[in-house]
Amino acid sequence: xxxxxxxxxxxxxxxxxxxxxxxxxxxxxxxxxxxxxxxxxxxxxxxxxxxxxxxxxxxxxxxxxxxxxxxxxxxxxxxxxxxxxxxxxxxxxxxxxxxxxxxxxxxxxxxxxxxxxxxxxxxxxxxxxxxxxxxxxxxxxxxxxxxxxxxxxxxxxxxxxxxxxxxxxxxxxxxxxxxxxxxxxxxxxxxxxxxxxxxxxxxxxxxxxxxxxxxxxxxxxxxxxxxxxxxxxxxxxxxxxxxxxxxxxxxxxxxxxxxxxxxxxxxxxxxxxxxxxxxxxxxxxxxxxxxxxxxxxxxxxxxxxxxxxxxxxxxxxxxxxxxxxxxxxxxxxxxxxxxxxxxxxxxxxxxxxxxxxxxxxxxxxxxxxxxxxx
Amino acid sequence: xxxxxxxxxxxxxxxxxxxxxxxxxxxxxxxxxxxxxxxxxxxxxxxxxxxxxxxxxxxxxxxxxxxxxxxxxxxxxxxxxxxxxxxxx
Numbered sequence: 001x002x003x004x005x006x007x008x009x010x011x012x013x014x015x016x017x018x019x020x021x022x023x024x025x026x027x028x029x030x031x032x033x034x035x036x037x038x039x040x041x042x043x044x045x046x047x048x049x050x051x052x053x054x055x056x057x058x059x060x061x062x063x064x065x066x067x068x069x070x071x072x073x074x075x076x077x078x079x080x081x082x083x084x085x086x087x088x089x090x091x092x093x094x095x096x097x098x099x100x101x102x103x104x105x106x107x108x109x110x111x112x113x114x115x116x117x118x119x120x121x122x123x124x125x126x127x128x129x130x131x132x133x134x135x136x137x138x139x140x141x142x143x144x145x146x147x148x149x150x151x152x153x154x155x156x157x158x159x160x161x162x163x164x165x166x167x168x169x170x171x172x173x174x175x176x177x178x179x180x181x182x183x184x185x186x187x188x189x190x191x192x193x194x195x196x197x198x199x200x201x202x203x204x205x206x207x208x209x210x211x212x213x214x215x216x217x218x219x220x221x222x223x224x225x226x227x228x229x230x231x232x233x234x235x236x237x238x239x240x241x242x243x244x245x246x247x248x249x250x251x252x253x254x255x256x257x258x259x260x261x262x263x264x265x266x267x268x269x270x271x272x273x274x275x276x277x278x279x280x281x282x283x284x285x286x287x288x289x290x291x292x293x294x295x296x297x298x299x300x301x302x303x304x305x306x307x308x309x310x311x312x313x314x315x316x317x318x319x320x321x322x323x324x325x326x327x328x329x330x331x332x333x334x335x336x337x338x339x340x341x342x343x344x345x346x347x348x349x350x351x352x353x354x355x356x357x358x359x360x361x362x363x364x365x366x367x368x369x370x371x372x373x374x
Numbered sequence: 375x376x377x378x379x380x381x382x383x384x385x386x387x388x389x390x391x392x393x394x395x396x397x398x399x400x401x402x403x404x405x406x407x408x409x410x411x412x413x414x415x416x417x418x419x420x421x422x423x424x425x426x427x428x429x430x431x432x433x434x435x436x437x438x439x440x441x442x443x444x445x446x447x448x449x450x451x452x453x454x455x456x457x458x459x460x461x462x463x
Contacts, residue, residue, distance in 0.1 A: 220443045
């Protein structure tokens with residue numbers, strides 16, 4: 001890179017990769033730094049579910065916006081990103097959960113997200129391996145699945161095609177006003193984007209992010225075992241409530257025929273070891289919904305760390321304490337989906353353009369005000 | 375092979391085809407003796423067959439009696455057993 005970069009993106013996870021892509025496409029000279037390698041952190045640990053979620057109106061706006069961006073981008077992605085528009089089935093266990101599906105469907109409709117309510121019979125036809133006796137489901141056909149690490153790499157390749165530079169194995173030690181310190185290097189730039197995920201607060205003290213651990217299990221190949229991403233409606237409560245630990249039924253068919261089985265949430269710091277007890281609970285939950293899983297072989301289990309914020313919304317925008325510093329993190333379990341919406345919002349804010357959706361709910365200043373830093 | 379199995383044969387069904395094989399052998403040995411070398415396909419479509427013969431490498435997986443991903447080298451043939459090697463798993 002001959003002249004100093006316009007923007008330095010810290011973190012080559014999917015959020016940093018998407019930000020680099022958007023900024024490079026807008027004509028900025030972008031430098032991406034990652035302490036290890038692209039797409040190797042939380043991005044590699046996630047499921048890769050592209051999903052519209054309605055935990056809050058702001059979350060719905062960002063996920064719906066992001067999903068439209070993914071759908072548009074999908075035809076241009078390399079095959080190894082494994083985009084599959086398989087749709088999501090939100091499964092209702094009982095009539096009470098099914099009652100909640102009707103307002104959910106109306107809210108989706110208001111945001112231009114198509115969905116369809118399935119009766120128990122239709123649900124059994126759509127996914128014969130689910131146990132009998134379920135109350136129904138909400139099918140969201142626009143949802144999909146990608147392979148996140150390859151998606152991050154693909155976004156970075158697009159950024160590089162627009163002049164960006166990716167440097168892996170470069171650990172940033174400190175972020176100042178319009179500069180980044182990495183080892184003996186001092187890199188001056190117009191703006192810094194802290195997209196370091198769950199590690200963001202180590203570079204920008206005051207970012208209220210905690211690592212929220214999750215386990216996944218992947219099976220051997222069973223093509224056709226299920227056809228949609230299957231999630232119990234109780235997942236929303238599991239994700240929303242900041243309890244010490246929770247599990248929810250969440251199964252995803254991969255392009256290889258493998259099944260990803262989730263999901264768990266724990267607040268245990270950075271302990272990446274496998275917690276057998278919670279994996280057991282998670283698998284018991286999965287078996288309760290799909291008894292046939294008892295006969296499949298699991299081949300690997302791992303854990304990753306979602307960057308969780310206190311109000312369940314990501315931090316996207318200027319960090320007002322430090323001139324030239326922008327934040328793009330705190331996406332919890334939705335970073336794969338919302339990476340693209342985040343990148344578009346952030347690029348619009350940096351370039352002084354009107355974003356496609358209201359950026360106010362994501363402004364990092366909300367936490368500055370709340371933590372007494374100001 | 376136990377001495378009581380010497381010379382005895384039984385019938386298994388390989389990809390829908392009934393065949394007689396030596397009793398007391400593993401599925402992998404039986405398939406080898408039948409001249410079947412490709413037991414499954416890799417995720418990219420390559421043919422795969424036994425490598426270690428002792429249950430470690432998982433390369434020899436076949437479908438046995440409708441159960442996919444069974445290690446052919448670790449399971450003895452049983453009369454009437456259905457073995458699938460042609461699936462894409």
